[in-house]
Amino acid sequence: MIKFIQCVRRKPGLSKQEFREHWAGYSEKVKAIAEASNGKRCVLSTALVVDQNMDIMQSRGTKAPYDGMAEIWWERGGDVVAFLGSESDQPLLEDLRRGQEAFMDLPNCTFFFASEDA
Helix, strand or coil, X not given: CEEEEEEECECCCCCHHHHHHHHHHHHHHHHHHHHXXXXXXXXXXXXXXXXXXXXXXXXXXXXXXXXXXXXXXXXXXXXXXXXXXXXXXXXXXXXXXXXXXXXXXXXXXXXXXXXCCC
């Protein structure tokens, strides 16, 4: 299984509520890419605002949780490669990028491909 994972932080000055409003629209863009690329699973999550997150951060010395995470899963890497190389799918990717620029603190986000090991 191949996964594309986005760990997202909101732009400075953007409230958590404003982030969630942008995230709702962005989720549709991510789901459209998952569908167009033969993705087998698409999961979008937002961090809970709970004391336990602060407790973990303080006790372990970690950074604050990401505001959101998006994952698309594929059975075959070839599906990802074909999608990324397709001219007809470039408008979907450009739309996604514009969405990211609108509300994400991109230098403090992390996007990466991963494989499921077990």
